[in-house]
Amino acid sequence: MNALLTDAIFDPIRIPLDRWFNDFINWLTFNYRPTFQAMKVPVEALLDGVSAVLLWLPPVVFIALVALLAWRAAGWRIGALAAASFTLIGMVGLWGLTMVTLSMVAASVLVCLIIGLPLGILAARSDRFQGALRPVLDVMQTTPAFVYLVPVVMLFSIGTVAGVIATIIFALPPLIRLTDLGIRQVPDDVIEAAEAFGSSEREVLFKVRLPLALPTIMAGVNQTIMLALSMVVIAALIGAGGLGRPVVEGLNALRIGQAGIGGLAIVLLAIVLDRLTQAFGEGSAAKRG
């Protein structure tokens, strides 16, 4: 009651921002929905491709491949952890959903890389671009996911692809920020040396800046993957498939067990992906001692 009374003080200068926002989204939907729908096409194709492969692979082969990769990249402990995690996921009956989630994560991270790396490189080259980009990234990172789920649904409708697009928006910022940071941290003397030997700007970028920024960029990739995984449950609210679905359904129907194993599978997936990407990041850092 008190709060409402206080709010009344502002009535003379009140602006109907909520309505404007509403109108803006409606206008966008009415005029540009086909454009946004078209943007779904490449994402959908990517997602379908990845999930087709993952679902086609026999689980035994998949587990063997992941264990092998983890072993080579991070040692036998992580290899064993990966094998055990995926076996457990299969044992609790969530193999198919996990593969769907994994392909959603993979598709969104791939799109993030395609968008984020060039933007990060540009941001590192230009202070002005960085300055313009920063508030946008802040908004992307701090806006609660539930707030932009509605516009996403209006523009992209519901389903797994819409979920992936919401995930991309949420997971993109750290990759851009850390690519920018990594490139800016490359020591000037190394760049000067490369220039003194007649390198072109392209060569400085690809032979010096990016390789030296790689550990930091990998930290960004790791962050992006973790954020993408954290969107799995939220994306299920707008009809995305995968491990979020049993969690949301379990919550709605108060089936704690179902929600619990869904959560367990997400955590296991997160741990394995985190260890793997960290190992890749450290691998590229360890090379320079």
Place this chain on the structure above:
Amino acid sequence: MIRVESLHKVFGPKPDEALRLLAEGRSKDEIREATGDVIGVQDVSFELKPGEFFVIMGLSGSGKSTLLRCINRLIAPTSGRVLLQTDDGEVDVAQVGPRELRRLRQEHLAMVFQRFGLLPHRSVRDNVAYGLEVKRVGHAERVRRADETLEMVGLGGWGDVLPSALSGGMQQRVGLARALATGAKVLLMDEPFSALDPLIKMQMQEEMIRLQRQLGRTIIFITHDLDEALRLGDRIAIMDDGRFVQVGAPEKIVTEPRTAYVADFVAHADPTGVITAGTVAVPPEHQRVDELRREPGARVLAHRTQADVEIEVADDGRVLGMRADGGGAELVPIDTLLAEEAPTSRYRDRAAVVRADRTLRTLLAARNLCNLPVLVVDDEERLVGLVTEREIIHAIIEKRGHNGDANVVTA
């Protein structure tokens, strides 16, 4: 080979205005107040012959690193020309377009850096091959030349390791190899040994002298260490406040410092490797040398501090003999004495003969081996002069020859 003409570098918002004021003869402080500009390099000109080792020496902030970077345009000069002799004639590095600039850097101007500037993610071999890689040299040829150059700098077999596995001195050898591998005729070296331990630094200097004798590149070498400059340079430029205050051979810098600033430096330098025997020796005409008597076709001389030693010199200048303690002393070239395994020290039956272009250090060694005046001779074995303790001490303390006994500059 390379000619720098009236090079200026102004840092700040109004470089043209600053140059105009500079031409009017305003001071740097006035210019800074009027325009906010700082003069980094002011009116530097010099010309290098092929194979010359040119050292630019100055304290930090003297503009020496800026000057070096103007030569390969890592820093763009504000005005002036940097003329480089190439196969297609003379090119002004300050004026060429970006593509041509890259080509000049690839083909003609290699650089070595104080902090090495190696690529940490590449093996030593790939670092050395970097210049060839941007020159688009094929892989096999690159590897061959990189390994060859590594061998040359004493790092054969280290090609596969990463730079971080090497010590500072070894890393700078890699930096040097990278610059040598491109085959560039001009080598720009920006305080390459400053970051190294004193002992390693000495080794690298010796290595540099050896390599230069072998390769004969044209080198511009920056340092803040006068002893290093004296040891390496064919010619030295002393730089202060953006200008060259004195340019000359190492011995001239030490024996005839032109300004108090240079004299100050020289006061702390070690002269023994710089001052030549010819400068130290007193000529027969000097008041410290007495003519005892004339003989047919010859004169008999004695140094005043060792009046009992008679030296017979033919009229054409050749030394005929030396007599001490009633007997003839044998005249032995210094290198023969030094090569002896256990030199018979301080005997008065042998005298050392030293060429005029050898250094004070050689004289010290000679005087240590024989207690007779050292004979300094020219290329045709004619007597240039005599050296006793007196001349050596004088040269070390005063850092000049006896000729300037009259008061010259003191710091």
